[in-house]
Amino acid sequence: MTTQTVLAAAGTVSGGEAVTFWILAPLALLGAIGMVAARNAVHSALWLVLTMLCLGVFYVVQAGPFIGLVQIIVYTGAIMMLFLFVLMLVGRGASDSLIETLRGQRIAALVLGIGFAGLVGTGLYRALAGGTAAGLTAANAEGNVQGVARLLFTKYVLAFELTSALLITAAVGAMVLAHVERRREDRMDQVATMKARFRPGNYPGPKPGPGVFATSSSVATPALLPDGRLSERSTPEILPVRELTAEDTTLKGTEK
Structure with a gap:
């Protein structure tokens, strides 16, 4: 008899198994509640990932390493990451609307969900209570993983x-329903963007910083600082500095 068979058939719970359960069970429950209560779709998926990871560890502890690794690798590592990728791609980062399109739909969904869970639980209990597993010996004769693989792919x-x-x-x-397609006339190409920048009232280039007064559009005209001095950094060194006229000084005094 193998070690896994002994662990699965044992009627007692070891100390390590009990400690693992009491640590991960609250986390799995917290993840399930967070998945239902989260308003953000991405946050809800991340809470579900936490619950799936805890379930995978539970399977491994209960002498089921194959189903535990499948739970972690396939469901958590592949399917949930695919859902997260789709959610990130379609931009579902905003919270969902709290306005109900149908009056009482949340209460009806809660009642129907509880009723369905009770129906499934009752059916499983009546089907499995007092019964013994049959046919597992023949199915696992060549190994649990090999038997599952043979049944799955045949x-x-x-x-x-x-x-x-x-x-x-x-x-x-999910991508088709959540993707928002903009109309062709709402899209701005490079030509439309350039025309919008040069329309009257817009300024196509960077404006001077606060405290700097430009008296001319020429690059050779130095800017005036608030105290009346010339800004040496406002003109290139290779260009001759244009002398200020009386009109420039008057303009400087007016702007002050």
């Missing part, structure tokens, strides 16, 4: 491919 290959197509369709549908 008997259930159609369901596997349909599930893959469903996930891809869901991702593409």
Whole structure:
């Protein structure tokens, strides 16, 4: 009998397993509540990632390393990252609207969700209570991983491919529904942007900083500082400095 079989058949819980459960169970519950309560779609997906990671560790602790690694690698590492990529791509960073399009839809969804969960839980309890597992010995004769792989890619290959197509369709549908396409007339090309910059009232170039007074549009005319001195950095060194006239001085006094 292998070590995994002994661990799975044991009726007692070891100390390490109990400590792992009491540490990760509150985190998994917190992630589930945060996923439902989060207003931001990206934050909701990240909370779900936390819950999936905790579930993967639970599977490993319960002597199921294969399903635990599948939970972490496939669901958390691939599918949830795909959903996050789609959410980031379509720009769903804003909070959802709290205005209900249908009156009472949140209460109805809560009642139906609780009722469905109770129905599924009751069905599983009546189906599994007092029963013993049959057929596991033959299924795991060549190994658990090998047996799951053989069934997955032979008997259930159609369901596997349909599930893959469903996930891809869901991702593409989320992109199509959430993507906001701007009208062609609302887009500004380079020519329209240039014309908008040079329209009357706009200034195409950088304006002088505060306290600097320009008296001419010539690059050879030095700027005046608030105290009346010339700004040496306002003219290139290779150009001769233009002498200020009386009109420039009068303009300087007026601007002050």
